[in-house]
Amino acid sequence: MAPADPTRQGGTTIEVVKPGLVTTVQDQGRQGFYHLGIPPAGAMDQLSFRAANLLLGNEETAAVLECALMGPELRFSAPTRVAVTGAAMTPTVDGEPRSGNTVIEVGAGQTLGFGFATAGARAYVAVEGGIDVPEVLGSRSTYGLGGLGGHEGRALKAGDVLRTGSSVGAGGVADVGRELPESLRMPLGKERELRMIPGLYDYRVVPESLKRFLTETWTVGSEADRVGYRLKGGTPLEFVDREPPFGAGDDPSNITDACYPIGSIQVPSGKEPIILHRDAVSGGGYMMVGTVISADMDVIGQLPPNTKVTFTEVTLDEALQARADRAAHLERLRTAW
Amino acid sequence: MSEIHEVTAPIPGTFYTRESPASDPYVSVGDTIAAGDTVGLIEVMKMFNPVTTEVGGTVVEVVVEAEDAVDVGDVLVRIEAG
Numbered sequence: 001m002a003p004a005d006p007t008r009q010g011g012t013t014i015e016v017v018k019p020g021l022v023t024t025v026q027d028q029g030r031q032g033f034y035h036l037g038i039p040p041a042g043a044m045d046q047l048s049f050r051a052a053n054l055l056l057g058n059e060e061t062a063a064v065l066e067c068a069l070m071g072p073e074l075r076f077s078a079p080t081r082v083a084v085t086g087a088a089m090t091p092t093v094d095g096e097p098r099s100g101n102t103v104i105e106v107g108a109g110q111t112l113g114f115g116f117a118t119a120g121a122r123a124y125v126a127v128e129g130g131i132d133v134p135e136v137l138g139s140r141s142t143y144g145l146g147g148l149g150g151h152e153g154r155a156l157k158a159g160d161v162l163r164t165g166s167s168v169g170a171g172g173v174a175d176v177g178r179e180l181p182e183s184l185r186m187p188l189g190k191e192r193e194l195r196m197i198p199g200l201y202d203y204r205v206v207p208e209s210l211k212r213f214l215t216e217t218w219t220v221g222s223e224a225d226r227v228g229y230r231l232k233g234g235t236p237l238e239f240v241d242r243e244p245p246f247g248a249g250d251d252p253s254n255i256t257d258a259c260y261p262i263g264s265i266q267v268p269s270g271k272e273p274i275i276l277h278r279d280a281v282s283g284g285g286y287m288m289v290g291t292v293i294s295a296d297m298d299v300i301g302q303l304p305p306n307t308k309v310t311f312t313e314v315t316l317d318e319a320l321q322a323r324a325d326r327a328a329h330l331e332r333l334r335t336a337w
Numbered sequence: 338m339s340e341i342h343e344v345t346a347p348i349p350g351t352f353y354t355r356e357s358p359a360s361d362p363y364v365s366v367g368d369t370i371a372a373g374d375t376v377g378l379i380e381v382m383k384m385f386n387p388v389t390t391e392v393g394g395t396v397v398e399v400v401v402e403a404e405d406a407v408d409v410g411d412v413l414v415r416i417e418a419g
Contacts, residue, residue, distance in 0.1 A: 225383060
């Protein structure tokens with residue numbers, strides 16, 4: 001472990017030369033405000049976000065940059081250690097390739113860039129000390145739709161200047177070359193199974209139609225973003241006939257407005273399912289056929305467009321076991337070094 | 338012999354050959370284009386992102402149909418450099 005270095009006290013500036021596709025400041029997210037319409041936001045793949053910080057020797061929830069599909073170019077004012085996890089986007093320093101999932105150093109005046117995302121959807125860039133933006137409602141995460149948190153409440157633009165903070169962990173910044181073991185990296189496949197629990201409105205769907213929904217392969221649409229993941233290619237749902245209840249619209253997929261859980265799978269007009277994610281709206285009038293279990297939400301954050309997805313029904317007990325397994329994975333990350 | 342340059346998709350998404358249904362395609366076979374010219378758009382995350390060529394020359398093939406799904410690295414257009 002590197003000793004505390006007095007020249008490494010944060011305050012390094014990071015100039016955004018190119019912003020990438022959508023690069024945002026994210027952390028663990030803000031809990032407890034969804035009932036007021038403010039979603040958690042935060043890193044879509046919480047495991048890779050936390051892994052980046054722990055690998056680098058930051059506090060586990062120091063703010064990082066989440067880089068979707070195409071990475072930014074960032075110029076550093078002082079020597080800074082960095083770790084990139086999540087999607088396979090080869091980091092480069094002044095154009096020279098470096099290893100992902102490894103602590104690397106960017107020198108004063110050097111530019112950190114990224115190769116194409118050859119697998120996965122979001123790279124997490126931890127910088128020593130974290131990204132220093134103000135906390136809003138307990139989080140530095142960007143909620144773009146609400147213009148809240150992060151850097152000025154929005155994705156980064158060319159010319160923005162960020163500052164590193166002082167969120168270094170108790171053991172200090174890690175040595176250059178430290179690697180994230182393969183077993184602790186998020187798997188990045190082109191086909192994924194998502195576990196879900198049916199409800200609360202699955203009774204609206206004809207049983208054979210619901211069965212078919214669970215056997216078909218769906219494709220991630222190009223619209224998929226931090227708000228929701230739209231899926232295509234399956235058969236439209238067939239609804240049970242009814243008289244619309246008071247307050248619900250005429251479309252058979254309409255319900256009297258209800259809360260939308262993060263992970264809930266709504267199916268507007270029965271056609272293209274949308275899995276709500278961390279920037280979701282908190283309620284509305286579409287029926288939800290089920291909810292993806294919390295342990296599989298990180299996986300969704302790493303699905304680029306065109307990925308094949310299937311749903312598997314699980315019981316609440318199986319979902320809780322998966323949640324415990326995820327917690328154990330996090331604990332292995334915390335104790336890896 | 339002249340060199341064939343392949344313009345590949347830098348991001349996944351839906352490929353568009355023209356800015357709007359009423360406009361002309363960005364490039365057609367036989368067109369002469371310059372480095373930096375836009376060859377199409379890739380729509381992803383509700384944003385339209387221009388794809389540009391790093392090499393100028395003559396377009397010899399437009400590989401992808403309009404509104405096809407593309408993955409990172411898919412060849413979009415072939416250009417005879419010159």
